[in-house]
Amino acid sequence: MSHDAVLTAVEARLTSTFGEPDARAAVTFLGADRIEVLRFHDADGLVRYATLGMSAAPMADPTSVVADPVAGPRAELVFTVRGGRDEVLRPLATLAASPQVEGLVVAPGASLDLGAPLWEGAPFTSFLVAEPGGLVEDLELPEPADPVHFLPLLPMTPNEAAHKRVHGAAELQERWLRHGTDLRDPLRRGVPLD
Structure with missing residues (x-):
């Protein structure tokens, strides 16, 4: 499958899940293919931002001498926030x-x-990459290519990020669950870490 065919299929999966995007922005970095970010609003006031372009090529292990052009993990990122933060x-x-x-x-x-x-005034400086499959179903590609995973991003405060480094992602997610943390709240406070 060509890069363009992969991205067309990825965009189709996103629109079949979230509806048509109401905005899109494109960013090009030196030495990288263009990356788009699509914005989707839903009826509950949630805004989802999904990247488009990351999955065009598989992610390569930086230690490998030659990157495989077909096999290897592929992903796009999805961030959900109440009210939106462009x-x-x-x-x-x-x-x-x-x-x-x-x-x-x-x-x-x-x-x-x-x-x-x-974003300006945000209490978060990093994301935890969550497990795929819950929000957007994986997109199967023809063999030998790996499927495209849609990875949810969960915003972390600096203290939460430090806690995760010491205790691991599963422990932080368990703590969020235990405290009923609304990870889509753009103004939420950090979860108690004692």
Whole structure:
């Protein structure tokens, strides 16, 4: 499947899940293919931002000498926030370009740290990459290509990110669950970590 065919299929999966996007932004980074971020509104006031472009090529293990052009993990990022925060468009595109630019393999349980607030005044500076499959179903590609996973991004405060580094992603997610944390609330406080 060509890069374009993969992205056409990915966009079709996103629109069949969320409806038509009401906005899209494109960002191009030196040494990387163009990344788009699509914005979807739903009836409950939630806004979902999904990257388009990260899955065009498989993520390569940075230690391998030759990158396989077909096999290897493929993903797009999905961030959901109540009311929307369009300032996240560029940070999301930056993270989606990181496999191409920095040779990162983005996988569930990873932290993606921006080193700055996700938007002005945001209490969050990084994301936890969650397990795929719950929000958008994986997109199967013809063999030998791996399926495209749609990875939900959960915003973390600096303290939560530090806690996750020490205790792991599963423990942080368990804590969020125990405290009934609304991870889509753009103004939520960090979960108690004592």
